[in-house]
Amino acid sequence: xxxxxxxxxxxxxxxxxxxxxxxxxxxxxxxxxxxxxxxxxxxxxxxxxxxxxxxxxxxxxxxxxxxxxxxxxxxxxxxxxxxxxxxxxxxxxxxxxxxxxxxxxxxxxxxxxxxxxxxxxxxxxxxxxxxxxxxxxxxxxxxxxxxxxxxxxx
Numbered sequence: 001x002x003x004x005x006x007x008x009x010x011x012x013x014x015x016x017x018x019x020x021x022x023x024x025x026x027x028x029x030x031x032x033x034x035x036x037x038x039x040x041x042x043x044x045x046x047x048x049x050x051x052x053x054x055x056x057x058x059x060x061x062x063x064x065x066x067x068x069x070x071x072x073x074x075x076x077x078x079x080x081x082x083x084x085x086x087x088x089x090x091x092x093x094x095x096x097x098x099x100x101x102x103x104x105x106x107x108x109x110x111x112x113x114x115x116x117x118x119x120x121x122x123x124x125x126x127x128x129x130x131x132x133x134x135x136x137x138x139x140x141x142x143x144x145x146x147x148x149x150x151x152x153x154x
Contacts, residue, residue, distance in 0.1 A: 005072060005109070006073070006074055006107050007107035007109060007110060008110060010110075011073075015066055015070055027059050034052040082132055084128045084130060084132075085129065085130075086105055086106075089154045090152075091150070093148070093149045093151055102116060103124070104116060104117045104118070106119060123139055127148070128148070136149045
């Protein structure tokens with residue numbers, strides 16, 4: 001496959017763990033719940049049956065999605081470079097704020113802004129890619145333009 005998306009090893013491990021949990025724990029539990037609800041009689045008015053069927057459908061969809069994702073990603077390790085690349089942790093100063101913030105550049109499927117993990121394809125990720133220490137990037141945000149100055153790259 002030529003259009004493989006990059007992912008860190010920890011990101012791939014997390015995706016695989018979620019898949020195993022869905023397949024080995026959550027799906028069998030919902031199938032059992034569905035079986036019990038089915039044995040209770042009239043299915044058209046059985047809210048447990050309807051709820052379990054919807055949950056099973058959601059889990060099956062997520063399993064299929066995870067299998068597709070896992071097949072379409074490629075583990076990519078950060079390279080030694082003086083410019084921002086995939087997997088690097090970038091420390092920046094935002095506007096005139098003296099406190100630096102650090103972000104790890106990761107794949108789409110493992111991005112988590114609350115954990116300071118941003119996708120390489122996000123507006124900030126795209127702006128940072130290829131930049132060096134001391135470079136400034138400007139991002140348009142709902143609150144206005146935000147200027148990031150790169151302090152370090154690891």
